[in-house]
Amino acid sequence: MEQYREQLPLLEQLSKEVYNQLRQVLQEQAVELSGIECRVKTESSLAGKLERKGDKYASLEDITDLVGLRIITFYTDDVDKVAAIVQQLYEVDWSNSVDKRKLHELTSFGYNSLHYICRLKGGKIPFEIQMRTALQHVWSAIEHDIGYKGAVKLPPEYRRQFSRLAGMLELADDEFSRLRTTMTDYRRQVQALVKSGKLDEVLLSTDSFRSYLELRPFQRLNQRIAAVNQAEIFPASLLPFLSVLESFGLDTLGDVQRFIDENSEDAYQLSLSQLAVTDLDILSESIGLQNLCLAYVLKNGGGVAGLKAVYDLLYGKQGGNETLAELTLEQASHLPFVKK
Structure with missing residues (x-):
């Protein structure tokens, strides 16, 4: 805890630096986000963690989430795009990073984040970056609000209800990404038809009218x-x-x-x-x-x-x-x- 107090200014500086860098780069790469969150673990939160799991840590450097960031995307495929950008910007500790999307547990939807433990290139202090979709983020918040965790023993009918809802949201997440791809393909088709002069084949819409105005x-x-x-x-x-x-x-x-x-x-x-x-x-x-x-x-x-x-x-x-x-x-x- 004394180490933590000494390093707190450095942790806060690191948090701001990484947050600003990620926000700028993701904006430059035109990645649409629901939000970016950052935080430095509070002293009381760290104390609670040490009480529960103190035997796992020999020093403060062993705790990898003192600085944490969460990047929330609208689409599932953008999570992978964000991950690729993070890999270019920082050194990723693969031994401590985890892709929780591969768990495939019925009640795990809200926890299907991609978690990377990173360091600045040449830096020593680790920080955690979580990447998830907006629906995963909302589901996780709802689970936390109503006190449900996958490990909690509940009557089968309640667990089944949570599993059904999680499945519906996971399907919606996938379908939103698929729909975006379909709409992108449609816009390209519209542009091609407009340029070729086949105007009777193009329904009047915002996208098609915008393409038409280019003529x-x-x-x-x-x-x-x-x-x-x-x-x-x-x-x-x-x-x-x-x-x-x-x-x-x-x-x-x-x-x-x-x-x-x-x-x-x-x-x-x-x-x-x-x-x-x-x-x-x-x-x-x-x-x-x-x-x-x-x-x-x-x-x-x-x-x-x-x-x-x-x-x-x-x-x-x-x-x-x-x-x-x-x-x-x-x-x-x-x-x-x-x-x-």
Whole structure:
């Protein structure tokens, strides 16, 4: 205990150093985490450990978890990725490290962490790094909260209930990782279909619309509109328009392309009526898509209510949207495509 008190400042410094290094490197490697925890074992906790297992330790250096860190990932396969990064950063004491995921015990789900005993390269003080998923972490916390441990003797019906729940969570952990892989493959397929021009085969979604925007489908219309006042185009996100396009019943990227082709000239004419009497020389990149949507509503007799619905989706429901819709209708009232 005297050794511990003397080394406590070094232990706290080591804890902060390793924590900061791991957080930075994992962020650089784009590993999404639920969290990183670190702690230095308290004096009372160490005293309790020595009372229970003191005969195992000859000196303070034999206690490998005075400094402990826990890295919590969202996915099971990211645990292995974190482990590979830890192996590169630190010296791992393989004789004292353990992969509890290989225990395969029915009640062990909450303890299926990967435990590495490490040292800084050239360092002497050991520290423990636990790696587990968020579901494993939650399960372990629940077990601790309700006082259940796998070694505790409980009636068979209670142990069976815990085993069933642990099995469900373990299955969910695996399925989340599998689903992420499936979604990654799907996004790659969508990107390939978009680049090849097979737009009718791609359902309209956030991912597919984002890939479609990389083709800059509204650039030509924007350039025509900007030429009215020799304006500069200011970058803006077009993703908020996805909900508007979906409200029009567009299901595929092919539908979006036809929507553009069929309404571009009307959107340009609407822009002319709005800009010709102004000296605006800076326009948002969303001008073309916004006027495509507004022209579509006007062509289909949506009137003020339809225009307001578009503005509500784009800007949220607010009092000024109806006034804006009335102004838009007034500006477009003389255009031949407007359905009365």
